[in-house]
Amino acid sequence: MKFVYDFHEGNKDLKDLLGGKGANLAEMTNLGLPVPPGFTITTEACKEFLREGTHVDGLDAQIDEHLATLERDMGRRLGDPADPLLVSVRSGAKFSMPGMMETVLNVGLNDESVDGLSRQAGGNDRFAWDSYRRLIQMFGKTVCEVPGHEFEDALHEAKVAKGVTDDVQLDAEDLRALVTAYKKVFAKHTGHDFPQDPREQLDLAIAAVFRSWNADRAVLYRRQERIPAELGTAVNVVAMVFGNLGADSGTGVAFTRDPANGEQGVYGDYLSNAQGEDVVAGIRNTLSLSDLERLDKKSYDELMQIMATLEGHYRDLCDIEFTIERGKLWMLQTRVGKRTAAAAFTIASQLVDEGVIDLDEALVRVTGAQLGQLMFPRFDLASSPESITRGVGASPGAAYGEVVFTAARAVEVAATGKPVILVRRETNPDDLPGMIAAQGILTSRGGKTSHAAVVARGMGKTCVCGADEMEVGSSSFTIGSHTVSEGDVISIDGTTGRVYLGEVPVRPSEVVQYFEGDLDPAQANDPLVFAVHRIITHADSKRRLYVRTNADTGADAARARRFGAQGIGLCRTEHMFLGDRRELVERLILARTEADRNDALAALQPLQRADFLDIFREMNGLPVTIRLIDPPLHEFLPSLEELAVRVAVQHEQGQRVEHDEQMLAAVRRMHEQNPMLGLRGVRLGLVIPGLFAMQVRAITEAAVALAAEGGKPRPEIMVPLVGAVQELETVRAEAEKIIASTVGDSGVEILIGTMIEVPRAALTAGQIAEAAEFFSFGTNDLTQMGWGFSRDDVEGAFFWRYLELGIFGISPFESIDTDGVGRLVRIAAEEGRAARPGLKLGVCGEHGGDPDSVHFFHEVGLDYVSCSPFRVPIARLEAGRAAVESEGSDHR
Numbered sequence: 001m002k003f004v005y006d007f008h009e010g011n012k013d014l015k016d017l018l019g020g021k022g023a024n025l026a027e028m029t030n031l032g033l034p035v036p037p038g039f040t041i042t043t044e045a046c047k048e049f050l051r052e053g054t055h056v057d058g059l060d061a062q063i064d065e066h067l068a069t070l071e072r073d074m075g076r077r078l079g080d081p082a083d084p085l086l087v088s089v090r091s092g093a094k095f096s097m098p099g100m101m102e103t104v105l106n107v108g109l110n111d112e113s114v115d116g117l118s119r120q121a122g123g124n125d126r127f128a129w130d131s132y133r134r135l136i137q138m139f140g141k142t143v144c145e146v147p148g149h150e151f152e153d154a155l156h157e158a159k160v161a162k163g164v165t166d167d168v169q170l171d172a173e174d175l176r177a178l179v180t181a182y183k184k185v186f187a188k189h190t191g192h193d194f195p196q197d198p199r200e201q202l203d204l205a206i207a208a209v210f211r212s213w214n215a216d217r218a219v220l221y222r223r224q225e226r227i228p229a230e231l232g233t234a235v236n237v238v239a240m241v242f243g244n245l246g247a248d249s250g251t252g253v254a255f256t257r258d259p260a261n262g263e264q265g266v267y268g269d270y271l272s273n274a275q276g277e278d279v280v281a282g283i284r285n286t287l288s289l290s291d292l293e294r295l296d297k298k299s300y301d302e303l304m305q306i307m308a309t310l311e312g313h314y315r316d317l318c319d320i321e322f323t324i325e326r327g328k329l330w331m332l333q334t335r336v337g338k339r340t341a342a343a344a345f346t347i348a349s350q351l352v353d354e355g356v357i358d359l360d361e362a363l364v365r366v367t368g369a370q371l372g373q374l375m376f377p378r379f380d381l382a383s384s385p386e387s388i389t390r391g392v393g394a395s396p397g398a399a400y401g402e403v404v405f406t407a408a409r410a411v412e413v414a415a416t417g418k419p420v421i422l423v424r425r426e427t428n429p430d431d432l433p434g435m436i437a438a439q440g441i442l443t444s445r446g447g448k449t450s451h452a453a454v455v456a457r458g459m460g461k462t463c464v465c466g467a468d469e470m471e472v473g474s475s476s477f478t479i480g481s482h483t484v485s486e487g488d489v490i491s492i493d494g495t496t497g498r499v500y501l502g503e504v505p506v507r508p509s510e511v512v513q514y515f516e517g518d519l520d521p522a523q524a525n526d527p528l529v530f531a532v533h534r535i536i537t538h539a540d541s542k543r544r545l546y547v548r549t550n551a552d553t554g555a556d557a558a559r560a561r562r563f564g565a566q567g568i569g570l571c572r573t574e575h576m577f578l579g580d581r582r583e584l585v586e587r588l589i590l591a592r593t594e595a596d597r598n599d600a601l602a603a604l605q606p607l608q609r610a611d612f613l614d615i616f617r618e619m620n621g622l623p624v625t626i627r628l629i630d631p632p633l634h635e636f637l638p639s640l641e642e643l644a645v646r647v648a649v650q651h652e653q654g655q656r657v658e659h660d661e662q663m664l665a666a667v668r669r670m671h672e673q674n675p676m677l678g679l680r681g682v683r684l685g686l687v688i689p690g691l692f693a694m695q696v697r698a699i700t701e702a703a704v705a706l707a708a709e710g711g712k713p714r715p716e717i718m719v720p721l722v723g724a725v726q727e728l729e730t731v732r733a734e735a736e737k738i739i740a741s742t743v744g745d746s747g748v749e750i751l752i753g754t755m756i757e758v759p760r761a762a763l764t765a766g767q768i769a770e771a772a773e774f775f776s777f778g779t780n781d782l783t784q785m786g787w788g789f790s791r792d793d794v795e796g797a798f799f800w801r802y803l804e805l806g807i808f809g810i811s812p813f814e815s816i817d818t819d820g821v822g823r824l825v826r827i828a829a830e831e832g833r834a835a836r837p838g839l840k841l842g843v844c845g846e847h848g849g850d851p852d853s854v855h856f857f858h859e860v861g862l863d864y865v866s867c868s869p870f871r872v873p874i875a876r877l878e879a880g881r882a883a884v885e886s887e888g889s890d891h892r
């Protein structure tokens with residue numbers, strides 16, 4: 001197998017094999033740019049090395065061959081005592097992993113060739129010894145795991161001994177002495193001398209780069225960035241050029257545009273008389289490129305020309321590393337550069353204006369995750385606030401406020417105009433008023449699909465969950481030695497999960513102001529807002545998926561509509577059973593006779609009707625899926641423990657409160673060990689007579705009322721937790737009767753469909769489709785029941801271990817598990833449509849707003865995704881990207 005490629009043999013499309021750096025060095029070589037000669041050892045060699053542990057058959061011979069070519073090209077031999085060729089050995093994986101892997105410079109130097117190097121450099125002893133000490137330092141640290149600080153200490157001592165502060169003030173003799181000191185450090189830690197054989201140095205350095213692929217920090221970085229572990233790294237062996245040969249030499253990094261905000265115009269840092277790692281290490285203050293223009297106009301002009309060539313060639317922002325050796329410019333690296341979310345949008349739009357790319361390509365070059373980042377207010381961290389703990393960033397944003405521990409207190413304090421952060425061990429539906437009143441929510445238990453997270457995301461409210469170092473009491477919480485009491489101010493970052501003490505200043509998002517309609521992109525004079533507007537408009541023109549929203553109130557529906565929602569995919573009606581209606585729900589649960597129950601239902605019905613009318617009005621003309629009540633009814637009753645204690649105390653005091661006793665009996669009766677698998681959803685509707693009927697009547701009456709106002713309601717009634725067609729048929733038969741007797745001549749048409757969220761429903765979708773006009777995939781429950789993971793517990797409890805072991809790369813509650821749960825979706829979609837052509841298919845679980853999952857739903861052929869209002873623009877963008885990508889374009 002060919003393991004080594006000369007730079008002339010590669011090109012930019014061979015990143016899998018040559019890594020990003022190697023592929024781009026080859027590309028620049030082919031473009032005729034001044035790249036020092038060299039070769040790349042492939043990722044295949046790395047994989048083989050890591051499999052075998054030490055050795056790759058045939059690699060040595062290939063390195064010999066390419067080294068000979070390099071020596072011929074350079075007219076020098078590696079480590080030749082009289083006139084040495086020196087090389088750098090650099091890692092380079094397919095995806096950039098900055099600072100994660102290893103580099104060794106100046107390979108080929110030893111006690112003899114250091115003099116040869118000095119002669120090459122015109123008798124510059126200082127330079128030669130400086131290069132040698134750098135080799136021992138880097139080689140020691142990287143290849144032999146010598147603690148780096150020991151070298152730094154020795155350098156520091158040399159400076160102190162000489163009474164100087166800057167390493168350039170050390171002369172040749174000082175550096176020669178430093179080499180001796182470094183060698184001692186090396187021998188002390190390795191038990192042998194620094195290797196003098198240049199080829200041995202090279203082989204050891206290559207092996208060290210291979211091994212660095214599996215270093216802890218690289219493994220961690222890959223996991224975070226979702227870079228597959230099996231890719232391996234390539235190794236680039238490149239003839240050394242020197243930026244530390246004097247004032248006419250130097251080294252720098254540059255970007256063809258500003259990677260922070262996308263502004264046009266080159267941007268970079270330069271350091272004269274230095275090697276590359278000095279720039280990165282921030283040892284000295286860097287100069288700007290305009291300083292370079294002053295210092296070395298010829299190299300500067302050439303650099304500008306090369307940067308223009310690279311941008312034209314790659315058709316995107318490039319970042320580069322370069323070195324100037326005695327007035328001669330060399331290119332050491334280029335790649336399509338990383339950038340902030342704002343720069344990604346701005347640059348894509350600029351490149352369209354410049355005629356470099358079309359809108360399709362601009363669209364695939366930005367991501368929903370980047371758009372999401374732009375939509376949340378952010379902390380201004382300039383003041384370096386103190387972070388006291390970290391949880392799961394469950395609903396992005398930045399919020400600060402006084403700590404409160406109960407929903408009631410949140411409402412009270414918020415009413416005085418002060419911002420509050422509601423801190424709970426976990427939240428439940430009772431906390432809703434407090435969550436609405438709070439600026440942000442912080443819990444010590446639960447993950448990204450816990451109640452707190454789901455509800456907060458729905459409201460676009462900042463939430464940090466599962467901060468498990470936190471002990472939450474009734475009027476304070478503690479984290480180690482910190483105690484935070486009610487009334488203290490904290491700040492929480494729902495993106496990073498960080499919790500800060502005190503108030504951290506917050507900036508609002510102009511992108512949200514644009515979506516809200518408060519900023520006109522044409523007038524805003526803000527390139528970012530214009531870019532977002534332009535790209536999302538294009539996404540809308542391309543996407544096949546409709547985007548709906550999950551909303552339970554008129555206000556949420558209205559906001560989602562402003563954000564571009566094309567209807568409601570899930571209205572969770574149980575959210576309408578809370579607050580002051582709770583008493584009616586209790587009456588319903590406690591009802592002993594049919595008459596009592598009917599009374600309670602009759603009292604609820606007008607309230608529900610008003611809720612629905614409000615939503616239908618806001619979504620006039622667009623479909624609104626209303627889900628019949630889903631959760632177990634005991635969620636609406638007081639907790640068993642609290643009630644039992646209360647009644648026991650009453651008994652002790654010789655009192656009997658009949659209402660409490662009845663309630664306790666009811667709570668006991670309804671208590672379930674596994675409520676998620678118990679009496680909820682359609683099961684509840686079949687067991688409590690009149691409950692679903694009341695809701696169906698309220699929906700129909702609300703629709704008729706809107707039609708009478710001249711509106712166009714498009715209700716869709718959805719039955720939750722169906723596992724068998726018979727369940728749906730039973731509900732359907734009753735609903736149809738009610739609808740038929742209520743619509744009159746209003747012209748209102750109501751679809752009846754079901755959630756597919758129980759695995760059995762997915763597997764019998766062909767039967768279920770006979771009774772359903774639409775399916776909406778409830779991927780939260782489908783994931784819960786597909787994996788057997790309790791959605792409220794597992795993320796906080798043990799997912800860290802699963803992620804660590806690589807059992808999955810991301811929580812399946814966050815991004816759909818395409819192999820398992822996704823397969824259920826696919827089966828149900830295919831079998832459902834086969835049974836009922838034209839069956840409408842959507843998804844309303846949390847995955848509906850997850851970028852990767854949106855691509856999957858596009859591919860499976862769903863009609864729409866539904867997500868929380870704030871994720872609507874993200875889903876629009878990703879649905880557009882999915883459509884462009886599946887057109888078979890090669891933009892990615």
Ligand code: PEP
Pocket residue numbers: 570572630757777778779780781782844845846
């Ligand atoms: C689901 O299960 O995916 C769903 C949307 O329903 P809920 O989250 O309300 O259980």
Ligand code: MG
Pocket residue numbers: 757778780781
């Ligand atoms: Mg569900």
